[in-house]
Structure formats: C-alpha cells, structure tokens
Amino acid sequence: MNPGGDGEAAAASKKARNKKEKGKKRKDDAIATQQHDCRAGDSDEEIVHEKKRKKHQKKKDVEDVTGPNRKTTVSIAVAGSIIDNAQSLELATRLAGQIARAATVFRIDEVVVFDSTPSSLDNSSRGDGEESGARFLVRILEYLETPQYLRRRLFPMHKNLKLVGLLPPLDAPHHVRKHEWSEFREGVTLDGDRSMGTFVDVGLSKNVLVEQMLEPGKRVTVAMGTDRDITTSCKRKVVPSSSPRDAMELYWGYKVRYATNLSGVFSDSPYKEGYDYIIGTSEHGKSISSSELILPSFRHLLIAFGGLAGLEECIEEDRNLKGKGVNDVFDTYLNTCPSQGSRTIRTEKQNVFRRLFSYLSNTSKIPLGVSVEFADGEL
Numbered sequence: 393m394n395p396g397g398d399g400e401a402a403a404a405s406k407k408a409r410n411k412k413e414k415g416k417k418r419k420d421d422a423i424a425t426q427q428h429d430c431r432a433g434d435s436d437e438e439i440v441h442e443k444k445r446k447k448h449q450k451k452k453d454v455e456d457v458t459g460p461n462r463k464t465t466v467s468i469a470v471a472g473s474i475i476d477n478a479q480s481l482e483l484a485t486r487l488a489g490q491i492a493r494a495a496t497v498f499r500i501d502e503v504v505v506f507d508s509t510p511s512s513l514d515n516s517s518r519g520d521g522e523e524s525g526a527r528f529l530v531r532i533l534e535y536l537e538t539p540q541y542l543r544r545r546l547f548p549m550h551k552n553l554k555l556v557g558l559l560p561p562l563d564a565p566h567h568v569r570k571h572e573w574s575e576f577r578e579g580v581t582l583d584g585d586r587s588m589g590t591f592v593d594v595g596l597s598k599n600v601l602v603e604q605m606l607e608p609g610k611r612v613t614v615a616m617g618t619d620r621d622i623t624t625s626c627k628r629k630v631v632p633s634s635s636p637r638d639a640m641e642l643y644w645g646y647k648v649r650y651a652t653n654l655s656g657v658f659s660d661s662p663y664k665e666g667y668d669y670i671i672g673t674s675e676h677g678k679s680i681s682s683s684e685l686i687l688p689s690f691r692h693l694l695i696a697f698g699g700l701a702g703l704e705e706c707i708e709e710d711r712n713l714k715g716k717g718v719n720d721v722f723d724t725y726l727n728t729c730p731s732q733g734s735r736t737i738r739t740e741k742q743n744v745f746r747r748l749f750s751y752l753s754n755t756s757k758i759p760l761g762v763s764v765e766f767a768d769g770e771l
Contacts, residue, residue, distance in 0.1 A: 465691070465693070466500055469657045469695070471706060472527070472699075477700055482558065485532060485559065488532035489532065489556075502649060505650055526650060534547075539595060541593070566642075575617060576615055577594040578594070578614075580593050590604060592630075602628045603628070606630065613630065613636070614628050663692045667693065671724045672696045673695065673697055676718075680726065696722070
C-alpha cells in the first residue's frame, strides 16, 4: 500500500469536485443574471410602453377636442344694433373693420349678425332707404373677407362702401397676392365659352380653366395644385371652401350670415347638428378666470355678443324666446370684465372682443389659433 499515493489521489479528486462545483455555480449565476436582465429588460420595456400609451392617450384626448379629426368650428353672433350707435359713416365703417379684423386674427369660422330690436321687420332697409345696422355690418364684413382681386366683380358700388379704403387689409391666408403661388385660390366664375369648362378669375395674370360647368358670377375655391401652368391645357377643379382647412389646416376666412333675431341665430345654423355649446357675454354673467374655465367637448361653438342693451333685452324682445332666461338660452354666461367701472361695456369698444378672445384662447379647450394680448388700437 502507498499512503502517499492515496492521499494525492483523494486531493486531486476533491480538487476536481470543487472545480466542477464552481463551474456549475458560475453557470447557475450566469443563468440567474440572464434571467434577471431579461426581467429587468421586460420591466423597462413595460415602463417605456406605458409612458408611450399615456402620451398617446393624452394626445388623443386633446385631438378629440381640438385636433384636425375633430373638425371643430367657432362662430360669433353680433347684434347689428352696435352699428346704430356709431355717429358717422366713418366710425361705423371702422367698427365693422375692427370686428372683421378680430374675427380673422382669432380664426373665427362664422360671423352671424342679428337684428336685436322688434322694429327690424324690414330685413333690407329702413323706411328712408338707409340700410339697417345689421345689413350694413353684413355688407362690410363680407367685403373685407373677400380677396381684393375679386371685390370689383362681386360687389357693385354702394354708398356704404365709400370709406372701406380707410381700413387696413385683413391679410388672411386666402388673400393671395398676384405674384404668389398657392395650392388653393379663391376665384369668380366668368361668362364665355363653356365647351371646355368654365374660366375662373383667380387673381393671376391669366384666367384658369376648371372642368366643371358653372354659372358666371359665382365665388368658388379652386384647387391649383403645384403645377404652375395656367394655360388651358391644365384644367383645375372647383372644390368645397373647406378643402384648404381639411387638406392643409389653413384658415380660409369666415362666413357671414344674417339672422332676423337672436333665436334665428340658433335655428338657422348651417351645421346639421346645430351649435352644441353656446356662450353668452354680459356684465351679469359669471366671473371665471380662464384657468378655471372648463368646457365640455364640442364640435360647433357659438359665442354671442349683445346689442346696446345686452343679451337680456335681445331675449325679451324675441317672441320665439318668450318666457326664457339667459340660463335657458346659453350653456355658459360669462363676464370677462368683472368689477367694471362703467355701467355698460359696449361691444363696439372692441375691448370686449379682444378680452374675450384672448381669455378663451388661453384655455386648452378653445381652438382660436392664437393666445395673445393686443395693445389698444392694434386691432
């Protein structure tokens, strides 16, 4: 027997077992580490996914109210009697120009002018041949919204347009200059040969040809595209006036509508489902800061401004609203100038428009395009 040899063999065997156990332990540790890393990776991925989901949901919530898929509109209703308080044709013209300017700056889709007195039964003129304040305001608003190159064709000479040259241009996106190219242009259809289509004056050096057969003297929106060929070999197409907004998110001016009274503002809405949220303005309304104002989701918002005596009298004088109060007519009744020093703040002073639009545009729920404050006279 060799005791020394046996001891060496036992030591070698033990060393081999230890080495095997260490290798197995390292392998187990490696597997555990890999599983931990995998779980950690899954956890990190879940966190990132959750953040993305919340971000997407937040974006979706905003788009549901103000996004392009929502197709929201903002309309304003103005009492025509504010013109009756103007002391001269120049002041009346400047007042109408300020309203047009405010509507354009804040991307208003529709301006409704309503007669606020029961004596306004004749919708076109007064007994002495003069236009009512509402009709005067409608004429000036329509004139200013129309691109300059179309006004001569669409508006015959009228004494109430005598001083519109004093007003600054609206310079809206659809008021495209002659040297500029735009994928959409406003135009007026012309008389002439219809064998190939209809010629349209779009304010360029040549009239363009559209494929549709249209009666002359009609204002249309023409899709010009990117091809700058304006010869008859390149036919264009007349599209809905909403196309520039739908395709390129461009503000394309406001529509003007006349209503015989306040109830007509609501009942004759151009939208099939009507206005789903209506705001009235008055010194008797609620005083709420813009940060505290919470409005529900809407598609068609209407903001109403009263006449010389306010919206309360407009409701009282409207036979269709007999027995109703402001809370029955409006979803929200706001006072945007609390603690006023004067008994009344007239709409025509423009501070009402300026303050209200800035007030509303500072809320995330109202897509008025901009959030700004104007200095006096800037509008």
